[in-house]
Amino acid sequence: MTGPARTRVACCQLAPRVGDAAGNLARAEAAIGAARARGAEVIVLPELVTSGYCFADADEAARDAIAADHPLFARWAALAGPAVLVFGYAEAGADGRLYNSAAVLVPGRPPVHYRKTHLWDREKLFFTPGAEPPPVVPTPVGAIGLLVCYDLEFPELSRSLALRGARLLTVPVNWPAVPRPAGLPGPEVVIAMAAARVNRVAIACCDRSGDDGRGARWNEDTTIVAADGWPVATPDADGLAVADLDLAASGDKQISPRNDVLADRRPELYG
């Protein structure tokens, strides 16, 4: 007998710095290599990993923004090899606007881009919110959904990705440090655990570390949550979190002999 097929998912908790694009790319590329060396089949990097987060103004946000057809995407797809790669970046739109975007790179296919639709605080000063819903991307390991940071705090979005067939939600994040009662998971991890459980879908949240060169602090709460809602991986000393997930389990929504988390919905009552 063999167990269920497992998919190795890695999150790389990095420390980008505003104004250090070359260093950011080097750190990200090293992390992709480290995740590959661990056999990761899905690799998730943080939000805005190419640029850092704590921009002083719109000019600074624009400085390291890249277009969605930038050569970086092909280069990182090559680095990721057979793995699916997910990461956040500052996008210089063809319309002249900036977006807080993320991409899913699936081997042999064009990148799938998503523009964060729920902007957090000062992001509203620099970025335009996306106008399209988050994608569900077919991949060799199953359908992967994509959200960016504050998006996850809207349960409507995680639900919609589950209804559209996502087996794994990948979530590049930058979670600013907030206090929490002793002994409890961070606030966004609680939200991820609940979203996983009520949708029976695995969720990989990749947070950042470092101070961004601006003195900022972060929860550094990178967590991979299984479809049953329990955390299964947090970062090691190198910032790498690795979990072997049964993504087929994310396709099974039955949680009792007579209950299915999606079929039990009563949308006519939710208006």
Place this chain on the structure above:
Amino acid sequence: MTGPARTRVACCQLAPRVGDAAGNLARAEAAIGAARARGAEVIVLPELVTSGYCFADADEAARDAIAADHPLFARWAALAGPAVLVFGYAEAGADGRLYNSAAVLVPGRPPVHYRKTHLWDREKLFFTPGAEPPPVVPTPVGAIGLLVCYDLEFPELSRSLALRGARLLTVPVNWPAVPRPAGLPGPEVVIAMAAARVNRVAIACCDRSGDDGRGARWNEDTTIVAADGWPVATPDADGLAVADLDLAASGDKQISPRNDVLADRRPELYG
């Protein structure tokens, strides 16, 4: 200077037993008295507190079911005095069907009844799911929403209650015992914490204890969660959980200088 107005909320974690209606009422009435003695302004009892939960069959479920105009409601309203009282009961509908119902008793007003809309497992053998959305009930301490147990696992419902102005969600529950990783809150408590945080609404979940006379075990996870998503009360040795909540805080949805958890929604993207 005075602090914000506080509302004292109590959950009474009881041990109903199937087939012991008189004992169930006596236990509940003693708990209402104990909560009143602590100055509770809102008192929450468990799901199906009058009848117990683990019915062998539909006949047994029907045996202690009561109509929505049963004298019990007036008697318990009198016992609760100036407090708002919320509890679950097995309802014998005028249509001949059984419902897993709950009531909100507000002093001086007719009871508001709700029939659980999301039935758990064997409940489907005995009960008919409700056809109406859960209520938001105006009370002297603010608008109170009502859900019953598994309802809470549908984030659409907690969201809809928050959008309709609920400051406190009251949730009579019977949470069957399930394993959890060491050091983490119970699964439904995680869901309640997330629902509180993403909606900025307080939530009072009243679980049950005992074995129902049928050997069942329960999480016994009664928890009152503040609008910031953190638990603020669990039961004492007598099963009583008491918290002083700032329900005005539940009306303030702003969580950063530029973010409001309800105004930030993008419903056009959730379809």
